[in-house]
Amino acid sequence: MKSWFTVGELIILVAAILLLTSLPLLAVGRVGLWFGAQGLYFIGVSFVVGKYLSRYVRS
């Protein structure tokens, strides 16, 4: 069965959910989750860009 999301998309999705979850914590001065979500976003983007570039180079 074909999966709904690629690895990169799934990581970005989790990062977005974490970003939204981190906002109440950020309001009370706890910045860890907010930075973590952004770090995860960068990892997700690297996967998406990497996959696209590898396909582009192969074609």
Added chain:
Amino acid sequence: MFEVSVFEIMAFVRQVSGAVAGAAGLHGWLLFNRQHGKLSRLLEPIMAAAAVVYIAAWLIGFVGYSLAEAHVGISLDPAAADLARSYVLQLPLVIVLVVLLATSRRGLARVPKLYHFLYFIVMSLLISTYAVSDNIDLKEVSYVWHGWHSILTLGTVIILDYLFFVCRHNRKLLARLTESFDRFTVFILAGLAIDIMSTYLILGEALRLDARFFFMQTVIGILLINGILLSGPLTRRAAGYLKKERKIPNPLNIILGLFGATSLVSWNTITFLDFVPNISLPYMALFAIYAAVIAGGFIGHLIVEGWPVKVRA
């Protein structure tokens, strides 16, 4: 509650039109091959129209700043001084843009790829220098990245929506466009990454935990979830139908419209609040306006699709 000046509105209009013209140049240049040449051609009118709007907004801002300094004698705060400095730097670039625009008809007919590329370069330079710091420091690098990322994000989203709009009755072109959707997604996601990085360069002075900040973070979260669902499973499903030269079913079409409207409104909201900073509405009020504009955009999409009376061309 609202302290919106004409200069701020003009800065917003410049950013949106610059992003659109730059993105049209970029994607027109990249799409100009045998397979996607027709899509590239479709971008020419919007590229030229956006450049005209940019020049008009730039002129209003330029004249306004000169008058404010000469007649009122107001002392500009640092950010305003950075903006004023950019007008001086941009003047030769705007002249180049006017020349490019004046020669577009012939240029796009003879050397389309080169003209798209030139538009992209000139708009990139213009949009990256919307504010110029008095020396090259992290703030200046942040300005450049913060300005330029709009070509990859806001500009690309508008261009994509525009292409879907003009191709909506041509299934073959729509299939081509859907096939190259992941290319646009890569640009948008990378653009947002550049924007986040530009924020980190000035994090100490830029991080103010107010309602506006929390609202913008919420919009970014929504934008990402919306973008991943739209560019991932939804577009792949639509591409499946179009590949078999079948019509996209109505429910999927409606969902695509809702997600498209959310994406377009969200990027415009972020850019508007970036360039019009003196809006101090409470979080819920900002969110209510944002939701209402998305609803308006979605209804607009439904009307274009022939709702409530089914009259499709």
